[in-house]
Amino acid sequence: MHKKRVFSGVQPTGNLHLGNYLGAMKKFVSLQDEFECIYCIVDLHAITNKQDPEELRKNVLETIASFIAVGLDPVKNIIFNQASVSAHSELAWVFNCVARIGWMNRMTQFKEKAGINKENASVGLLVYPNLMAADILLYKATHVPVGEDQKQHLELTRDIAKKFNNDFKSENYFPIVEPLISKEIPRVMSLRDGKKKMSKSEDSDQSRINLKDSKDLINQKIKKAKTDNNSIPSDINGLKNRHEASNLISIYASVNNIKVSEVLNEFGGKNFSTFKSKLVESVVEKICPIGEKITKLLKDENNLNEILENGVKNADLIATKHLKEIYKILGLTKFT
Ligand code: TYM
Numbered sequence: 001m002h003k004k005r006v007f008s009g010v011q012p013t014g015n016l017h018l019g020n021y022l023g024a025m026k027k028f029v030s031l032q033d034e035f036e037c038i039y040c041i042v043d044l045h046a047i048t049n050k051q052d053p054e055e056l057r058k059n060v061l062e063t064i065a066s067f068i069a070v071g072l073d074p075v076k077n078i079i080f081n082q083a084s085v086s087a088h089s090e091l092a093w094v095f096n097c098v099a100r101i102g103w104m105n106r107m108t109q110f111k112e113k114a115g116i117n118k119e120n121a122s123v124g125l126l127v128y129p130n131l132m133a134a135d136i137l138l139y140k141a142t143h144v145p146v147g148e149d150q151k152q153h154l155e156l157t158r159d160i161a162k163k164f165n166n167d168f169k170s171e172n173y174f175p176i177v178e179p180l181i182s183k184e185i186p187r188v189m190s191l192r193d194g195k196k197k198m199s200k201s202e203d204s205d206q207s208r209i210n211l212k213d214s215k216d217l218i219n220q221k222i223k224k225a226k227t228d229n230n231s232i233p234s235d236i237n238g239l240k241n242r243h244e245a246s247n248l249i250s251i252y253a254s255v256n257n258i259k260v261s262e263v264l265n266e267f268g269g270k271n272f273s274t275f276k277s278k279l280v281e282s283v284v285e286k287i288c289p290i291g292e293k294i295t296k297l298l299k300d301e302n303n304l305n306e307i308l309e310n311g312v313k314n315a316d317l318i319a320t321k322h323l324k325e326i327y328k329i330l331g332l333t334k335f336t
Contacts, residue, residue, distance in 0.1 A: 002140055004143060005141045006180075009082070009132070010039075010066075011041075011043075014058075014059045016066050016200070016211045018283070020147075038318075039077055040081070044082045045128060048122055060308075061298060066294055069293035078314045080315045081312070082135065084316070087319035088131065091323060095131075098163055099127075099133075099163075103159065139322070144178070147187060150179070157177055184260065188247070188251065191247075192206060206224060210291075214291075231270060231271050233264060235264065248272075249263050
């Protein structure tokens with residue numbers, strides 16, 4: 001039996017949004033009292049697409065500030081950046097040799113991100129899921145809170161763990177991870193198109209609510225969010241094929257920690273303008289204090305760097321120990 005340990009990561013690509021918060025970070029916070037948790041700023045993942053070096057440095061600090069601002073305790077949890085713990089890259093190489101090319105070719109996120117010009121995407125983008133598996137398995141994490149968009153990558157992580165355990169006769173060495181995906185809101189969708197996920201790479205800023213958006217901007221974005229001409233249903237079946245309506249109602253439920261059915265009980269039969277005013281109130285109440293805290297924390301870079309350095313030390317202790325075991329299983333010699 002493996003000890004219960006949580007691991008998750010967020011890319012430092014700027015503009016963390018409501019999707020990141022409701023889909024993942026809110027769960028990070030609720031897990032910290034129950035489990036040993038490790039939360040990573042995955043800067044090596046970010047460079048699979050070209051990054052401006054100065055922006056990347058700033059975005060790492062902004063991501064750590066966001067972790068603290070949403071309520072993660074840097075003493076209780078290990079919070080660190082991936083590039084500082086070199087065992088991530090070393091294990092990713094091992095997994096490049098365990099995973100099969102056919103497995104990589106099935107990854108839908110690669111297809112989406114590479115777009116039509118697949119030949120021109122970085123090799124890193126293709127093997128990105130192996131680095132993600134390395135992030136998780138390096139700590140022998142058992143539970144991974146993520147949004148639904150990461151589910152396929154976690155299935156791949158399970159396949160890699162099984163193949164490694166099997167190929168090297170190390171039964172049960174790596175745990176078979178369990179994804180923790182919100183039931184209420186597995187995917188927060190764009191405010192402009194209820195079939196697309198809310199994303200930092202979407203061109204229109206109107207499609208998302210960023211953690212640092214002001215009250216006025218949140219109000220304007222929600223008021224302009226796409227809906228349909230029908231009123232809010234009283235029953236969950238009435239949301240079928242109403243992607244935008246469904247999304248706004250799920251956001252309201254998640255922000256207020258209630259069930260979708262409770263939202264429908266409250267608003268069933270009402271029109272969207274009444275509902276949207278309430279939604280603005282709830283989102284502003286939840287998000288604006290986080291945004292203000294991020295801005296405040298960013299004023300003290302030394303403090304943020306100290307938190308990271310401390311996290312790096314703790315992460316590195318576990319990572320180095322496990323990498324040694326893994327190299328030994330593989331028959332690799334490492335004289336350090
Ligand atoms: P990233 O940086 O794109 O997103 C961070 C987390 O936010 C979730 N998320 C969403 N959830 C619901 N609705 C949305 N619209 C939405 N947008 C983003 C993501 O699912 C994720 O949980 N590959 C990962 C980072 C990563 C990782 C890991 C995660 C690297 N190594 C190991 C877990 C474990 C990514 O790009 O997430």
